[in-house]
Amino acid sequence: MKYRIHRLNTTNQQVTAMPCFRPALWLLLLACLLAPAVALGADNAEAVYNKGDYASAFKELKPLADAGDASAQYHLGLLYDFGLSVPKNPAEAAKWFRLAGRQDNAKALYNLGLLLTASPKLAASPGEAEASFRRSAELGEMPAQFALAELIAKGGSAKDGPAQAEHWYRKAAEQGDHKSQYRLGMMLLSGKATPANIQDASKWLQMAAEAGSASAQFQVGVLYDKGMGVHASPQEAARWFAKAAEQGDADAQFNLAVEYDRGEGVPHDPAQAAMWLEKSAAQGDVPAQLALARWYLSGHGVSQSAAKAADWYGRAARKDNPEAQNELAGLCAKGLGVRQDQAEAARWLSRAAELGDASAQNDLGIRYFEGQGLRKNPMAGYMWLTLASWQGHAGAKSNLEYAAAKLTDKQKAQADKAAKAWKMKR
Numbered sequence: 001m002k003y004r005i006h007r008l009n010t011t012n013q014q015v016t017a018m019p020c021f022r023p024a025l026w027l028l029l030l031a032c033l034l035a036p037a038v039a040l041g042a043d044n045a046e047a048v049y050n051k052g053d054y055a056s057a058f059k060e061l062k063p064l065a066d067a068g069d070a071s072a073q074y075h076l077g078l079l080y081d082f083g084l085s086v087p088k089n090p091a092e093a094a095k096w097f098r099l100a101g102r103q104d105n106a107k108a109l110y111n112l113g114l115l116l117t118a119s120p121k122l123a124a125s126p127g128e129a130e131a132s133f134r135r136s137a138e139l140g141e142m143p144a145q146f147a148l149a150e151l152i153a154k155g156g157s158a159k160d161g162p163a164q165a166e167h168w169y170r171k172a173a174e175q176g177d178h179k180s181q182y183r184l185g186m187m188l189l190s191g192k193a194t195p196a197n198i199q200d201a202s203k204w205l206q207m208a209a210e211a212g213s214a215s216a217q218f219q220v221g222v223l224y225d226k227g228m229g230v231h232a233s234p235q236e237a238a239r240w241f242a243k244a245a246e247q248g249d250a251d252a253q254f255n256l257a258v259e260y261d262r263g264e265g266v267p268h269d270p271a272q273a274a275m276w277l278e279k280s281a282a283q284g285d286v287p288a289q290l291a292l293a294r295w296y297l298s299g300h301g302v303s304q305s306a307a308k309a310a311d312w313y314g315r316a317a318r319k320d321n322p323e324a325q326n327e328l329a330g331l332c333a334k335g336l337g338v339r340q341d342q343a344e345a346a347r348w349l350s351r352a353a354e355l356g357d358a359s360a361q362n363d364l365g366i367r368y369f370e371g372q373g374l375r376k377n378p379m380a381g382y383m384w385l386t387l388a389s390w391q392g393h394a395g396a397k398s399n400l401e402y403a404a405a406k407l408t409d410k411q412k413a414q415a416d417k418a419a420k421a422w423k424m425k426r
Contacts, residue, residue, distance in 0.1 A: 110136040182215055
């Protein structure tokens, strides 16, 4: 969207003075004196705004904004946007941001884009938020360049989306924005916009990592681990994983745990590995939860505890991880770390089987034949054994041969039909 530019500029207006008409000269002098006063007032109002005296700022900003001063309009918009000394009013904020934006106030355009992204109903047209970001970005506003790149990358209106996103990420990255440096590095690494350029990607990712981006630090660790764009170095990989891990990055915490467990780039230290693994698991990382559960069962790096193993398997199982559901079912069946409960074991196997896990389908099929933890139902058992055998589960194939002798041809045909129907729904 293009805006017409309206500027308040009394000094460019021509004034014709008539001979011997002294009042006109005085009016001209008065106009010249007043023009700098407006600019000075705007500066004062901005200074008051920055000091946090918003009530005083509003009193100075309002008349200047009404007179067309773009800086005053922008700051007045901020007051309404955040509800500072005036009731919060997004519509009024958008109005003042628009007025300042029409005079190419880059910050106003950026804030208008943010406001319209959060409240799309305030937009004058469907593409106004993107247009505001774009004009602000074109004027050199770094946050707008990043915001525009993000919008385009997530499906903005630009036809050549990835290339445009890369362009604006690069603009902001060149101004030192570490978020853009990270995004640009990842785009160059993946080759989404242009052919992959690992060396260039490494450069930008390292800049973002040096600036403190945990995501970039993790990725730089991966680069050193794989020798991508840099010389492979287990020590450097571990160093960057540690930096990101200390900032709470779950992926980095997991990788650092692996490094300590293997003794790559750091001393072999299972206890240290378990500590980082637990931090990652506590943040909901499923692979970390699975690994930690196995470690508690075996006592690797931690004191052996079936109860803690069951707890971590349970957390992963509730996130619909079939492996965890299978393992938790086994613990429930044996009463390890939890109360022995065959019905609970069958329930977890059912969830894993419904997710398509062949091992769970086989075990559930056997349980239906034996009536263990659920009501005996040979036809349901045959269906689950059939599904598991279709996935190549060796045990299911032999179990199916045994089960076939227990059913009539009609029952087997119905069970086969149910298995095909189940598969069709997936």
